[in-house]
Amino acid sequence: MGAGIRVLLVDDHPMIRSGLRAMLETDPAISVVGEAGDGDAAVVEARRLRPDVALVDVRMPVRDGIDATRRITAEGLAAVVVLTTFDLDEYVFGAIRAGAAGFLLKSTDARTLLEAVHRVAAGEGMLSPAVTRRVLEAVASRAPAPDAPPAVTAARASASPAFDELTPRERDVLACLAEGLGNQAIADRLVITETTAKSHVSRVLMKLGCSSRLQAAVVARDAGFAG
Known part of the structure; x- marks a missing residue:
């Protein structure tokens, strides 16, 4: 898995960022190097910090997480794991198009979160099983998927x-x-x-x-x- 994985947290809710930080910091191989509360700040911080992984919320003010993900991945600033409540499929489809390497539900447990950070930092993908099922079912359908x-x-x-x-x-x-x-x-x-x-x-x-x-x-x- 490797050590010294640097993570940027991106969410407009300070309490969620605090909770994510607490879970991540239980792993000595992971360090949270920065936080951002909107998409614009996420891009700025990613450029400044060059983290290995950015955990990015979808719905945020100023610039949403999909556009922030697109900019971060286009510039090669970090691998992105998108966090979603999975209210709408198009958020996940948009994240795929934007170049996200992983998708997790916000309700995910600490073990899965840590595994996702390690796997994505190592160049793999990480998909929440629930997200995987919904995405595969939608795009495998013969009918057009929303924002496919x-x-x-x-x-x-x-x-x-x-x-x-x-x-x-x-x-x-x-x-x-x-x-x-x-x-x-x-x-x-x-x-x-x-x-x-x-x-x-x-x-x-x-x-x-x-x-x-x-x-x-x-x-x-x-x-x-x-x-």
Whole structure:
């Protein structure tokens, strides 16, 4: 997992930031280096602090979390985990399009929060199971999803011929991605090293034209790689 993970907290409610800080600081490998109460401040602080991970709320004044995420990821300032109450699907779809690496419900427990920070800092994705189910169900539907990300739609449209380019092992990896498994879990499932799993994941994303693990999970589910 590594050590010294620097985190920026972004939420317009001081009490929520305080609670997140308390949970994160139980892990000696994580340090909260800054806080921001709106999207504009989040971008400014991300530029100043260059954290490893930014935990970003969706609904905030001045600039919302989706736009802040888009700016932070576009500039390569930090990996972003979006926090949501999941009132509206389009928030999560917007976060996918904006380049978020993870999605968590605000009601998540400390263990899951810490795992998300570690996994995202290590270059993996982290999805709340509840969020994963809702997103996959929505985008796998033949009906248009609300605010469906163009990248996901394009990936689905072009995925069929790309599947033919996958090796048998890469198909196994894709099935694991469809279940939301991380690199170590994929390695354990397929009895390979984590480094090899990470390499396979990168090749799968490239061949399918997907920019994230979630997009790959979407096209995999749509193609019947997982139930």
